[in-house]
Amino acid sequence: MHIEPPREEWLNRRLKLQQMMKSQGLSGCLVTQNVGIYYYTGSMQTGYLFVPAVEESTYYVRRSVARALSESNVKVAELGSFRNFGRQLEADYPELFGATVSEGSLPSSFSSVPLIGTDLDVMPTQLYFRLTEAVPQAKLTDASGLLRQARSVKTPYEIARIERAAEAVAQALDVGCERLHEGMTELELMATIERELRSHGHIGLMRMRGYNQEIMTGVVAAGDAAAEPTYFDGPTGGRGLSPAAPQSASLRPIGRNEPILIDIGCCIDGYVIDQTRTAVIGELSPELRAAYETAEAIIRRAEQELKPGAIPEQIYAEALMMAEAAGLSSNFMGYGRDQVKFLGHGIGLEIDEWPVLAKGFRDPLEAGMTIAVEPKFTFPGVGVVGIENTYVITETGCRALTVSPEGIYSKQHS
């Protein structure tokens, strides 16, 4: 399933980060999260990646050094004692870290301490305090935004990986719909889809960056169960199997004439996809059909807007207006107080990447960004209808990466 990117891919990613950190006055970035380390090295072993603003990067690995050596596109060093990590950095980058705390010298002025950006949005606090002790030679600062921004524009290699995942999801959806029948539980439908995804190389998990956020291959849910609100930071929740797993599929049997939400993703070679289709055994009510049509109209409008220079929050505002014009404001992207405040989200190694089509995201879109757009309408006690495609921004507009046919998937006989 794994395909190696072109050799220069990894170097170019680091060069881009180096450009960005220099403009923010950072002397380097220390990446601690596995996904971030993979993005810059091609390896996901336990350790820390140091990317200086100039010079070569070093991947300090605790375990497995052997595996890192075989995979990494960055120089690997065995991480010695954690307490001496600062001294190890100082020895490897004397010009950067050496000036500050050498014994006998005058106390360094604040400005001579190198400012090192790191991923404080995910790094546990305990690790942060241990790092500040182990590396007194530097001042750590939050570079989460910069690190997320650096990954928001995808390379052709990355886009090809996402397309591979999109193909797997389309095939799994076909198998799921073929086996769908009245009385089948949500969980059975989900398990059928997951089995198919695995056979196409789904790694068995999908990564999310948000604290406490989890995803179980998406949400497969029908009727009132699909409309149950939950903590998951998306427009649909689902009843789930337990209060300890309060989202996605439940043991509820799927009935006739109720909306079946099939919001699924998978992760192939590290890259995730996100796609939603609405299905029914029998027919949906005119009200639900109309809501579904509105969702398709919103996504058509978004497709026209998605291009370099467009402002994410404006695309979201347009969608809100269209939902309002359809009289569906309180059903849009969840119901009432459980609504989420976005229309779509960046996607790549994680399912909650930047940019988000939401208020506050004002940086213009750029070619290469990949965004899942998911207009959905929730009707408590009744169900959820909607659609979701993942797009890449091109030089002139956008192109869908998801390939499943659109429209309501209607099954007359079961």
Add this chain to the structure above:
Amino acid sequence: MHIEPPREEWLNRRLKLQQMMKSQGLSGCLVTQNVGIYYYTGSMQTGYLFVPAVEESTYYVRRSVARALSESNVKVAELGSFRNFGRQLEADYPELFGATVSEGSLPSSFSSVPLIGTDLDVMPTQLYFRLTEAVPQAKLTDASGLLRQARSVKTPYEIARIERAAEAVAQALDVGCERLHEGMTELELMATIERELRSHGHIGLMRMRGYNQEIMTGVVAAGDAAAEPTYFDGPTGGRGLSPAAPQSASLRPIGRNEPILIDIGCCIDGYVIDQTRTAVIGELSPELRAAYETAEAIIRRAEQELKPGAIPEQIYAEALMMAEAAGLSSNFMGYGRDQVKFLGHGIGLEIDEWPVLAKGFRDPLEAGMTIAVEPKFTFPGVGVVGIENTYVITETGCRALTVSPEGIYSKQHS
């Protein structure tokens, strides 16, 4: 799949935590992690749980308040603006938080600021700094150890949930072994097992506490691929599907006469199980059979030691000695520099709970603790053999929760 615990279960858990925090001088605990919140409330929505050393707890929920209200065994309050969280706590617990920062009063002395324990081993640093700003009325301190310790002794309800998961794993293993055949890829075997686990109610993910640690329903791997080292904090890694998923099953076909490691778990109603069996199509070499026998001997010895009062690090030390006596020191629990330094681990809502059978764990075992014991031997280029059972400590010894038969699972025809 969900079974409600006895009503007093939740209250007793909080009472125990209150006892423990008082002995450590804490005025309360603020639990931010989803698993911790579930453990004390029966609900896993987005928010924060405050457990004061005395008085009733409050579950401050951002989303979904409706869901939390329907599930929680603790009083639910809607979390207002995050910036005002301190004022909200102050209004709800005036005696605890009110004395310190009222305007116009003299600056409070340090000792009058309540010390609030929290889960800094998992809480992202960014959230920590936001909390310290939002709640200047308190001093946050690391109570990770206390929170992990509080959960290490399981109730009968919890043990019953783990047994349910053990039953599912045993049935999935049977199905996997039945369908096992020469030329089947590791991934196909894993997918077959996962499909079965899902039909028994596996929630679709297994939770780990460690930063950057992930688990894909365990490790199913054969021959040299099973012996490949990786970052996963366990004795077995596996090749995996990609450097972006560097553990567990790969696309390698399973051959004759090579060890097949089937180290699988699942999560039912929030609780996880962990079990390993060794299989082969054909026969293992005498060397591998002998290593497997040593693993069984180590687990037999551990069963004799596992009882209230036993010291975890001594059980680990004994296992090391047995491995050494068998001439297998460098193969035990991984190979060479990629060895892990433990024999077993606590298990419950997370797969990496306390206690760990490892150096430094000196607190005596207590009845109700649940521990997975996993002696394994790695032979680079050849494979991994071993066994893993999960046990509960009883009043007089231990009882296995895993139910699959032991011994090498040998399939002569495929």
